[in-house]
Amino acid sequence: MNATSRSASDARRTTGLPAPLVPLAGIALLFLGLPVLGLVVRTPWTTLAEVLTRRESLDALRLSLVCASLATVLCLVLGVPLAVVLARGHFPGRGLLRAVVTVPLVLPPVVGGVALFTAFGRRGIVGRPLDEVFGVTLPFTTAAVVVAEAFVAMPFLVIAVEGALRGSDRRYDEAAATLGASRWYTFRRVTLPLVAPGVAAGAVLCWARALGEFGATITFAGNFPGTTRTMPVEVYLTLQQDPPAAVALSLLLLVVSVAVLAGLRDRWLTSAR
Amino acid sequence: MKRAAILLGVLALAACGPDEPGPRADVSGTVVVLAAASLTESFTELGAIFEAAHPGSTVSFSFAASSELATQVEQGAPADVFASASPATMGLVVDNGDAAAAPVTFARNTLEIVVPAGNPAQVKGLEDFARKSLTIALCAPEVPCGAAADKAFGAAGVTPAPDTLEADVKATLGKVTLGEVDAALVYRTDVLAAGDEVEGIEFPEAAAAVNDYPIAVLRNARNAAAAEAFVELVLSPEGSGILMDAGFDVP
Amino acid sequence: MADIGQMTGAAPIPTRDSGLEAELRVRRGGFALDVILTVAPGEVVALLGPNGAGKSTALRLLAGLLPLDDGRVRLGDVVLEDTAARVRLAPERRRVGVVFQDYLLFPHLSARENVAFGLRARGSDRAEARRCADSWLERVGLAEYAGERPRQLSGGQAQRVALARALASEPRLLLMDEPLGALDAGTRLSVRADLRRHLADFDGATVVVTHDALDAFVLADRLVVLENGCVVQEGTPTDVARHPRTDYVAQLVGLNLYRGLAAGGTVTLDTGATLSTAHPTSGPVLVAFPPTAVVLHRHRPDSSARNSWPARVTALEQHGDVVRVRLTGEIDAAADVTALSVAELGLEQGASVWAAVKATETSVYPA
Numbered sequence: 001m002n003a004t005s006r007s008a009s010d011a012r013r014t015t016g017l018p019a020p021l022v023p024l025a026g027i028a029l030l031f032l033g034l035p036v037l038g039l040v041v042r043t044p045w046t047t048l049a050e051v052l053t054r055r056e057s058l059d060a061l062r063l064s065l066v067c068a069s070l071a072t073v074l075c076l077v078l079g080v081p082l083a084v085v086l087a088r089g090h091f092p093g094r095g096l097l098r099a100v101v102t103v104p105l106v107l108p109p110v111v112g113g114v115a116l117f118t119a120f121g122r123r124g125i126v127g128r129p130l131d132e133v134f135g136v137t138l139p140f141t142t143a144a145v146v147v148a149e150a151f152v153a154m155p156f157l158v159i160a161v162e163g164a165l166r167g168s169d170r171r172y173d174e175a176a177a178t179l180g181a182s183r184w185y186t187f188r189r190v191t192l193p194l195v196a197p198g199v200a201a202g203a204v205l206c207w208a209r210a211l212g213e214f215g216a217t218i219t220f221a222g223n224f225p226g227t228t229r230t231m232p233v234e235v236y237l238t239l240q241q242d243p244p245a246a247v248a249l250s251l252l253l254l255v256v257s258v259a260v261l262a263g264l265r266d267r268w269l270t271s272a273r
Numbered sequence: 274m275k276r277a278a279i280l281l282g283v284l285a286l287a288a289c290g291p292d293e294p295g296p297r298a299d300v301s302g303t304v305v306v307l308a309a310a311s312l313t314e315s316f317t318e319l320g321a322i323f324e325a326a327h328p329g330s331t332v333s334f335s336f337a338a339s340s341e342l343a344t345q346v347e348q349g350a351p352a353d354v355f356a357s358a359s360p361a362t363m364g365l366v367v368d369n370g371d372a373a374a375a376p377v378t379f380a381r382n383t384l385e386i387v388v389p390a391g392n393p394a395q396v397k398g399l400e401d402f403a404r405k406s407l408t409i410a411l412c413a414p415e416v417p418c419g420a421a422a423d424k425a426f427g428a429a430g431v432t433p434a435p436d437t438l439e440a441d442v443k444a445t446l447g448k449v450t451l452g453e454v455d456a457a458l459v460y461r462t463d464v465l466a467a468g469d470e471v472e473g474i475e476f477p478e479a480a481a482a483v484n485d486y487p488i489a490v491l492r493n494a495r496n497a498a499a500a501e502a503f504v505e506l507v508l509s510p511e512g513s514g515i516l517m518d519a520g521f522d523v524p
Numbered sequence: 525m526a527d528i529g530q531m532t533g534a535a536p537i538p539t540r541d542s543g544l545e546a547e548l549r550v551r552r553g554g555f556a557l558d559v560i561l562t563v564a565p566g567e568v569v570a571l572l573g574p575n576g577a578g579k580s581t582a583l584r585l586l587a588g589l590l591p592l593d594d595g596r597v598r599l600g601d602v603v604l605e606d607t608a609a610r611v612r613l614a615p616e617r618r619r620v621g622v623v624f625q626d627y628l629l630f631p632h633l634s635a636r637e638n639v640a641f642g643l644r645a646r647g648s649d650r651a652e653a654r655r656c657a658d659s660w661l662e663r664v665g666l667a668e669y670a671g672e673r674p675r676q677l678s679g680g681q682a683q684r685v686a687l688a689r690a691l692a693s694e695p696r697l698l699l700m701d702e703p704l705g706a707l708d709a710g711t712r713l714s715v716r717a718d719l720r721r722h723l724a725d726f727d728g729a730t731v732v733v734t735h736d737a738l739d740a741f742v743l744a745d746r747l748v749v750l751e752n753g754c755v756v757q758e759g760t761p762t763d764v765a766r767h768p769r770t771d772y773v774a775q776l777v778g779l780n781l782y783r784g785l786a787a788g789g790t791v792t793l794d795t796g797a798t799l800s801t802a803h804p805t806s807g808p809v810l811v812a813f814p815p816t817a818v819v820l821h822r823h824r825p826d827s828s829a830r831n832s833w834p835a836r837v838t839a840l841e842q843h844g845d846v847v848r849v850r851l852t853g854e855i856d857a858a859a860d861v862t863a864l865s866v867a868e869l870g871l872e873q874g875a876s877v878w879a880a881v882k883a884t885e886t887s888v889y890p891a
Contacts, residue, residue: 114451122408123452139453140408140436174589175628177615179642180693186616189641193632219444222437223413229438236440240340240415 036254043251044244051248059226060234061252065260067142067230068210071149072157075206078150079157080199084187086158087165105155112152113219120147120220144221145228149210156209157202164198165191204261211257301329304499305351307342308334309358309417309486310443311382314466315519316356316507322515323506330499338416338441339363346371346491353500356488356507358382358442359417363487373494376487379507380521382460384418384425384482386474387449387467394455399426399476401456402433410448410457413438418445421482422458428481446471460484462520486521543567544697544729547595548585557581557753563697563729570744571733574772578753579733580625583699586731587622588615599696599729616645621690623700627682629674635661635685636670642693660688664722680711687722698723698730704739716742737776741765749773767889768812779812780857783891791888797854800830800883808891815848817885818859821878822869832880837871847871851879 044051051057086098104112120127120138130136138144172194176186192199214232221228223237231253239246304323308316313336320332335342335352339362346355346366355372356379357363363376388396394407402409411433412419419438426433436454439445446463448454450470464473488507490500506512513523543564550557557578563569571579584590586597588604596606599619605612621642629638639657644650661667664684674682683703690698703719704712720743723730734740740747741761749757749764749772757769768774774781784793786809791799799811819825825832835853842848846860849871857879861871869877 114447117451117453121451121453137408169628171624171628172630174587174615175622175624175630176641176645177589178587178618178620178622179645179689180616180619181641181645182616185645189645190630194630196632218440219447222410222448223439224435224437233440237413237415237438239344240338240413240440243344 039247039251039254042244042247044248047244048248048251051245052252056225056229056234057249057252060229060231060249061256063142063145063226063229064211064231064253065256067145067149068207068213070146071153071210072203072207074146074150075154075157075210076199076203079154079202079206080161080192083158083161083165084191087162101158102155104152109152109213109215109217110219112216113148116144116148116151116216116220120144139220140222140224140228142221142227145217145230148216148220149213152213152216153206153209156205157199160202160205161195161199164195164202167198168194204264208257208261211253300327300499300502302496302499303331303333304353304496304503305333305335306354306356306503307345307350307352308336308354308356309339309342310336310441311358311418311460311462312336312356312380312486315462315516315521318515319503319506319512322511323503326506327499327502332503340416349493351493351495352491353494353496354488354503355491356486358484358486359420360485360487361420362417363489366489366491371492372489373492373497374490376489377504377508378485378524379488379512380486380516380523382462382484382486382521384421384458384476384479384484385461385464386456386476387446387459387464387471388456388474389449389452390470390472392472392474396456396474398474399429399431399433399478402426402435402458403431405434407434407455408453409433409435410437410439410445410454411435412442412445412458413440416441417484418442418458418460421484424482425458425476425478429476429478460520465520483522542600544586544597544599544731546586546597548582548592548597549594550581550585550590551593552581555753557585559748559750559753559755561586561731561748561755563731565696565729566727567746568723568730568732568744569746569748570740571731571748571750572735572737572740572776573750574735577750579735579750580701582750583622583701583731583733586697587620587699588613588618619694619696621693621695621698623683623686623690623698623703625701625703626706627674627686629677629682629685629689631674634671634673635666635677638674638685639689639692641689646693656692657688660692661685664688664718678711679707680715683707683715684718687719691722691726696728698726698728700730700732702734702736703732703743704736705734719743766812766887767810769810769891774812779814780818782811782855784809784811786888789883793855795855797833799855799881799886801886801888802884803888805888805890809888810891811886811888813881813886815858815860816846817881818851818857819880820849820859820861820865820869820871821880824878825880830883831886832878835877835879837873837875837877839873840866840871851877853879855879857881 082101086094086101107115117124117139119125122128122131122137122139127138138147172190173186176190181189212232214236217230218233223229223233231249235246235249235253238249306316316334320334323332324330339357339359342355343357343362343365346352347369355366366372367376386396386399388394401407411422414420414423437448439448442459442463445457446459446467449457450467461473464471488504490497490504494500516523544562546561548557548559548561555578559582571582573579581590585592591612592605592607594607596608597604603611604618630641633641636654636657639660640653643653643656658667658670661670664687666681666684669677669681677685704716707715716739723743732743744761747759747761747764748755751770751772757764757773764773765777768777768779768781771781782793782799784791786805786807788806789801789804791801791809791811793799801811833854835851837849838852839850840847847863847866849859849861851857851859859879871877
C-alpha cells in the first residue's frame, strides 16, 4: 500500500507536466501536423515516382540543398561574429544594431528581394561598381540564390547564437585569459565550444529557413532551371499547371529536409557525449 | 488626382450618355472580383466608377496570377466575379462548374518588348532576345504571358536566351523597372502602367500571341445582382474606354 | 589598454624585489578598497576577511580581471599595472595563475586538455603540452583521470586539476579564491593537507583568499585580514591568533577581546569596567583571554581570581565536549565550561552567575 502510493507519486514527479499544458500542446501538435498530413493524403501516389524522378525535380532539389547549405555556411562565417559583437560588445547604438539584424524577419521576403537589388543589383549601391569595374553581376546567378537565402536566414542564426552567448558563463573566458590565452584563442577554444549547442541550433534553423526560402530568391535570383530554380520555386510554378505534382514535390522537399535534420541530430547527439 | 479627373469625366459622360447603366435599386453591398494582375489599374478605375454609380456598394478586388485565382475559386474562395488573363485558366473554372454562365471575352492583350528607359542595350526586336550577352527576363511558360511569349518566338523563329523565367508578368516587368535586365516580354498594358521608367517596343510577331481575357460571374456568387452589374460595366463603352486607355484591345 | 601594456611590457622597470608588491585602490559605488600587499617568492599569504570585505576584488585586481582606479602592481621586475604611468598588462600577459572558487575547469575539455590549455595557448606544441600536463596530473595524483571530463571528477579531484592547470604554465604569482570553499568537510581535510604540500613546492608568490580561519592558519605563512576594503591586521598565524586586533579576528580565533586604557596593572575598558592584568603597561591597549579561562560561579567567588563580575547567560552552545556560554554584564564574554558545570550551576538562558578570570590568563598588547 505504502510502496505503491510512493511509486505512483514518483512516476508523477518524473513526468512532471502541469496539466493545463498537455491539451494545449496537443492542439499545437495538430496545428503543425495536420497540414503536413494533408499534403501526404493529397499526394498522388500513382504518379509520384514519375514526378519525383523528373530531371527538373531532381535538379531543383539538388540546387536547393546546395544553396541552403552554402547559405548556412555564409551565415555561420558572418553571423557568428555579428552575434558575438551584439552579445559582448559595448558601444552606443547596440539596440539599433540588434533591430537592424531582425529586419529580414519582418520584411516580406519579396521586399527583401527588391532590397537586395538596391544593394547588389546592377544598379545597386555595391552592385553598380562591381558591374562597372569587374563586370560581375550577381542577380540571376546561383550565387544570388545563396545571397537571398542567407539574407533571410541569417537573423535566425544570429539570434540563436547571441542568446547562447548571453546565457554562457563569461568567467570561463576570464579563466582562459589568466592561463595566458589571447582573446582570439579563448574565443576559438573556450567561448565557441561552450555555445556550440546554440550555434548548432541556429545553424539548423538557418538551414531550414534557407531551404524553404521562396520570395527573396525568386525576386533577386529569378528562376532558371539548373541555376536558380530551387525546389520552392519549382513547386510554385508547378502549382500553376499541375497542382497534384506540386504536392508531390512539396512532399519530397519535406521528406529530404526532415531526413537531413534527423541525421544531423543523431550524429550531433552521439558525437557530443 | 488623375483618377479623380477621369472619374468626374466619366460620371459627366454617364449622366448624359445614352448607354449609361444607371443605378439599379437591387445593386448594393460588396462585390468581390478576382482579376488577373494585368487588370490592376483598369479594374481599380472601373471599381471606383461602379461604386459612384451604385451608392452603398463596394467593389473588393483581389489581383493575382490568373492560375492562382483559379485555384482560389476551386478552393471555394468567396468571390462573385472572375476575370482571367487566359481562356485556358477560365476553362479550368468552367470545367469545375464554378462559372454561373458562359464566359465573355472583354479584352485582348498584346505582347510588347519592354526595356529600361533609354534602352541601354539597344534592343530593336525579338531577334535581340537570342543575344547571350544581354540579360533577359521572360515569363515562365507555366503562366499565360510565358505561353504567349513562346508563341511569339515560335512565329519569329527566334530561340530566346533568358536569364530568368518569372512567375508572373508583374515580376517580369519589375526586373525591367529596376534596371536589372536589358529586355523582357510583357503585355502592352504593363508597359503603359509602368510609366516613364520603361519603354515599350512593338513587334510584328505579337499578332501571333494575342491573349484573350474572359470574364464570368461565379456560380457561388453571394451578390449575383451586383456581380452582373459589374460585368455589364466592364463590357459597356465606358469600360471599353478605360481598358483601351490601359492598353488593351477591345473586341 | 592592452596596447599600452604591450608597449611598456617590452621594457620592464627593474626592481630589487622579486616578489609581489601591490597597492590596490578601487571604488565601486559605496565600496572602496585600499590595500597594500607584499608577498615574497615562495611565501603564502592568506587574505582573510568576512564576506564583502573585498578579498575577491583584490584577487581580481591582481589577476588583471578588473582595472585599478589607482595604484600599481609589480611582480618581480615586471610592472603589471601602474595607473600613474598608464601601464596595464592584460590578464593573458601577466604570469599569474588563478584557481577560481568553483575551479572553472573547461567542461568540454578533458582533465589533461584543461591542464595543457595554458601551455597550448602560449604556443607549446601539442605533444610537449600533453607531456607536461600528464606530469602535472601525476604530481597531483590524478594520472589515471587524465582523459576524464570535469563533470566526472569529484570536488577534490577538480580542485587538484585546477591547481595543476594554474601551475602548469609556471606563473610567478598564484592566486587562489576560496580553494576549499566548494568542498564538503570530509574531503576538505585531506585536500587541505595536499594543497599545503603543493604550495610548499611552489617557489612563486601565493595569495589565498579565504573566509575560513582554519584554511588560512594551515595554508599561510602570513595572514592579511581585510575588513570593509581595508587591512585591519597583518602577521604570522601565531601572532594573529594570539593578539587579535578586531572583534572579527577575535571571533575567528576564539578569544574574548576588549579595548581599553592601561594604567599599571589595571585596564579600564571602553565600557567603564576594569580588568586586572599580570603585566603592568600604560596607554591604549587590547586585552584578550580565551573562553576556557573564564570560570563561572553561582555566588561571588572569594579570592584567587582577581577579576570577577556578575553576568547573565544569554545563550548556550554545544562545541564538541564543551559548552560555550555567552554572557552579558559589566563585561560581555564567552566562557567554555563542561556539561557537568552546566548541570551543577543550573545554567540556562537568563540565569545569573558570577564570571571570573585570573589576571595571569589575560594577554595585554598595545592597541
